[in-house]
Amino acid sequence: MKLTELSTKKALNKAYRLVKPKPEQVKTFKAGLITLLGQIEDKESEENVKIHLIDFLKNTFYHPDYLIATKGKTDFVINTGKDANTSAGVMFEVKKPTNKADMITRQNLNAKAMHKLLLYYLRERLKHNNNLTHLVITNIYDWFIFDAQDFERLFFKNTQLKKDYEAWQQxxxxxxxxxxxxxxxxxxxxxxxxxxxxxxxxxxxDFEKPLRNASKAADSEFISLLKILSPVHLLKLPFTNDSNSLDKRFYAALLHLIGQEEVKKGNKNLIRWKPAGKHNQDSLLENIYVDLSYIIHNPSIQPLQRQTLQDPILKGKVLFCRDFYVVLNHKTEKIMLADFGMGLTEAAFAPIAQVNPKVFLFNARPK
Structure with a gap:
């Protein structure tokens, strides 16, 4: 078998290398890694090592969006979602640091840790899980990360290996x-x-020294490590390296501010006004009104005006107030009212001329 070893930097997607992690991500990862290394004692059991590792991954990247848990005989897996009914994406085989006999090395992968990982992989793959992305062998210090596509090519597609496995299994x-x-x-x-x-x-x-260095320059030495262990890499999640892309938290706050929400309909994401009962009285939507009196002298605006007044939310935000400038420069108020009223009933006109202005003035009045 020909072994090809990649560094953390070379293993990353070229575009993902360019993505700059957020300062809070670096801070959380750094603190979590320092805690992990401080918890490990060489002589403790593999079960304790596994618990510390799961806690580290949960606290730095994966909780609550991705479930990390044991699965069958596998030490643990990272699921592709937050629930147990989602597929395993990353499989882990964990050894304690002193178990040299079973651990693989950079020169020899043919050790018990690999044999066990191969067994667990075949069990999972033969259950028709085609969502596996990576497989990991680690003793906390040494990490070996394999792409699931290589396991697919070398092991799952080998007819004789699967035949021998199934004969043993049966x-x-x-x-x-x-x-x-x-x-x-x-x-x-x-x-x-x-x-x-x-x-x-x-x-x-190899990362302990920069981890304990408080300078930002030292942080750059383990950024590739942060990215290698992130969901983007291990679960092969889509990402963007566009510096102008919209931050999710900002996007959610923006929708809230303008009184809208995003909902999923089929396979599409739609943006809509928040329904009655979910309105935020401090949002821009609740505090913006439009006065039609300056523009309704233009006949082309009337179809839009009638359409707006049919909207259950927008019709409460339309005002008709006398505009002296319009009356003086375009039409008399009498003619303007006659034009504006075309197609509108008295019941439709009363809210924008009487009810809405009162609400607007009441809300705008200083307390």
Missing amino acids: GQKTSTNTNLFYKEIAKPFIAQLEEEITFTYFNLK
């Missing part, structure tokens, strides 16, 4: 013990592989 071998799969199926199969396998490797100890 009790057609001399034993259904996992050691048989590890030693007599996975190990010899990996040993005879001639294809290339690529993996991302890093050691967290």
